[in-house]
Amino acid sequence: MPCHAIISDEAIKDIFAFGNFKAYIQPHGNPCGAERCGATHSQSSKSIFIDWKEGEQSLLQHCCIHNVYCKMHDGTKKVIYHRITIHPNHRKNGLVKKLHYRSEKAYKELGFDTISLLAIKDGVIAWHRLGFAFDQIADEQRIFREFRQYYKDIKSGTGFEFKSLSEVQTHDFFDNQCSFTDWLAAKGIASISMSIRIKP
Amino acid sequence: MSHPTPILKIMFDDVVEFEAIVSEDVKHFRVLKDLMNYEPMIKELITQGHTKNILSKEEEIVFEDGSVYKKPIYDQQHISISSLSELETFLTTNGFACIVDTALQRAFTVIADGQDIGFGGNIISPSDRSILMQSAASLYKVANSSSYDPIISEEASSYKLDVSDADINPEPVQFLKRIVQDLSTSTFSQELYANDDRYKKSIEIIRETFRVKHLDSLRFDIDGESYMVKRDAIAFIRRSVASWMNSSKVSIEVKDPKAFNDEHEFSFKVYLPEALTVKTSQSLYKKALRYKSKTMKITGSYISAKTIYADSIALL
Numbered sequence: 001m002p003c004h005a006i007i008s009d010e011a012i013k014d015i016f017a018f019g020n021f022k023a024y025i026q027p028h029g030n031p032c033g034a035e036r037c038g039a040t041h042s043q044s045s046k047s048i049f050i051d052w053k054e055g056e057q058s059l060l061q062h063c064c065i066h067n068v069y070c071k072m073h074d075g076t077k078k079v080i081y082h083r084i085t086i087h088p089n090h091r092k093n094g095l096v097k098k099l100h101y102r103s104e105k106a107y108k109e110l111g112f113d114t115i116s117l118l119a120i121k122d123g124v125i126a127w128h129r130l131g132f133a134f135d136q137i138a139d140e141q142r143i144f145r146e147f148r149q150y151y152k153d154i155k156s157g158t159g160f161e162f163k164s165l166s167e168v169q170t171h172d173f174f175d176n177q178c179s180f181t182d183w184l185a186a187k188g189i190a191s192i193s194m195s196i197r198i199k200p
Numbered sequence: 201m202s203h204p205t206p207i208l209k210i211m212f213d214d215v216v217e218f219e220a221i222v223s224e225d226v227k228h229f230r231v232l233k234d235l236m237n238y239e240p241m242i243k244e245l246i247t248q249g250h251t252k253n254i255l256s257k258e259e260e261i262v263f264e265d266g267s268v269y270k271k272p273i274y275d276q277q278h279i280s281i282s283s284l285s286e287l288e289t290f291l292t293t294n295g296f297a298c299i300v301d302t303a304l305q306r307a308f309t310v311i312a313d314g315q316d317i318g319f320g321g322n323i324i325s326p327s328d329r330s331i332l333m334q335s336a337a338s339l340y341k342v343a344n345s346s347s348y349d350p351i352i353s354e355e356a357s358s359y360k361l362d363v364s365d366a367d368i369n370p371e372p373v374q375f376l377k378r379i380v381q382d383l384s385t386s387t388f389s390q391e392l393y394a395n396d397d398r399y400k401k402s403i404e405i406i407r408e409t410f411r412v413k414h415l416d417s418l419r420f421d422i423d424g425e426s427y428m429v430k431r432d433a434i435a436f437i438r439r440s441v442a443s444w445m446n447s448s449k450v451s452i453e454v455k456d457p458k459a460f461n462d463e464h465e466f467s468f469k470v471y472l473p474e475a476l477t478v479k480t481s482q483s484l485y486k487k488a489l490r491y492k493s494k495t496m497k498i499t500g501s502y503i504s505a506k507t508i509y510a511d512s513i514a515l516l
Contacts, residue, residue, distance in 0.1 A: 026263045026264075026265075026267075026269075027263065027264040027265075049261070049263070049269060062269075062270075063267060063268070063269045063270075064269055066269070066271065082271070083271075083272075118253055118274060136244065136248075136250060136251065137240050137241045137244045138241050138244060138245055138250050138294065141238065141241045141296075142294055142295055142296070145212065145295060145296065146295060148212065149212075152213065163237075187295070190255075191252070191253035191254070191255065191274060192253075193251070193253060
């Protein structure tokens with residue numbers, strides 16, 4: 001199977017093209033069949049690097065967005081977000097949120113079943129709030145437990161009533177002294193597997 | 201009293217939030233307490249282990265324009281958990297305060313006595329044995345308002361059961377003590393029976409235990425004191441409840457009963473306009489279901505201000 005059969009470059013570019021934003025696929029690797037997909041590829045996956053720009057200005061901090069699109073042995077299709085780091089100048093504009101909701105809708109229409117990622121640093125909370133579930137219950141329990149400790153120690157919180165991370169509001173993760181993501185980083189918690197099922 | 205069975209406890213802020221008896225090979229476990237839904241995690245760790253992603257290196261990818269992307273490469277490290285010590289180590293190294301404890305605390309002891317209520321040599325019948333064990337567990341659960349079973353151990357005597365737990369809350373123990381103290385002197389509080397569900401259920405459990413044919417007495421050892429509840433005390437309570445219920449007769453007409461529920465306990469609610477719970481027998485409950493949304497006449501007795509026991513239900 002040529003890798004463009006999993007997803008075409010054009011379909012990927014369309015996802016990132018909204019407002020004044022545009023995607024540029026970084027040419028890399030060998031041509032794939034008739035289409036130069038610009039990616040390392042195999043018969044079952046397509047790895048692609050994207051620069052995302054507003055005009056001439058890149059929206060990214062580290063080079064590119066790296067996504068992998070896979071067709072699994074059981075016939076299901078999966079997107080893996082390997083890297084997406086928005087430049088600090090463009091953060092807090094809900095850019096990732098808009099992109100993710102747009103991606104989720106598009107990948108669903110393109111027949112993908114799940115999106116997965118390894119969340120690092122503040123991504124652990126950010127992706128969870130975008131609907132990603134922890135792949136392992138132990139990770140979720142640990143993060144929630146750390147949040148309880150953070151709430152108690154840093155926010156001097158009394159009357160902790162949250163039953164899970166999903167119930168926690170954005171402002172609860174912040175404090176002048178230390179944000180919860182800084183707290184997690186100090187504990188050495190990183191690289192948490194998460195995924196979201198997009199196929200109903 | 202020490203038990204060989206280890207109990208895993210997970211704490212947060214010095215509060216024990218999870219307790220489970222776990223076998224050394226972690227193939228079997230029974231949860232005794234779970235305040236923060238730890239059970240699915242324990243189950244996952246035992247059955248699937250845990251996979252960690254560890255950043256091992258960065259691979260340089262050079263694009264055609266000469267720019268370089270440093271791709272992080274993660275190694276997956278899988279940890280299998282096949283023993284209690286491995287489970288404890290995993291939890292501890294992952295930020296969960298936990299200990300494995302083998303010491304149990306005894307809440308109370310029940311000694312049943314009667315012609316064939318003897319332990320050893322298969323004297324006690326399996327069904328009577330089961331009733332006594334269930335009663336002891338139920339008394340503990342009702343007093344603690346908990347759905348988790350305590351640890352019951354049998355000892356040779358007339359028929360002795362020790363009811364133990366990893367941590368004992370003194371309030372429920374004192375509550376039970378008060379009940380058996382009342383019953384040992386053939387008294388009980390009508391007011392509490394009518395208004396305190398825990399009190400009523402506990403009395404009912406003890407009453408039901410005397411279904412065991414040759415059971416003459418139950419001795420409760422609680423908090424260093426002994427209380428003997430005899431069959432005739434139970435008969436006295438049965439008569440007291442019956443006469444009290446008969447003296448508080450009620451007859452009501454209800455138009456369009458709004459809700460039927462709780463099939464297990466055979467009770468439903470009516471509104472007059474305040475909600476009243478109607479408890480009844482299985483057959484009358486089924487009859488009430490047939491009359492749903494129609495005007496019905498209920499006669500019975502008040503069990504409490506908000507609860508009646510219906511002994512007849514008719515369609516008007």
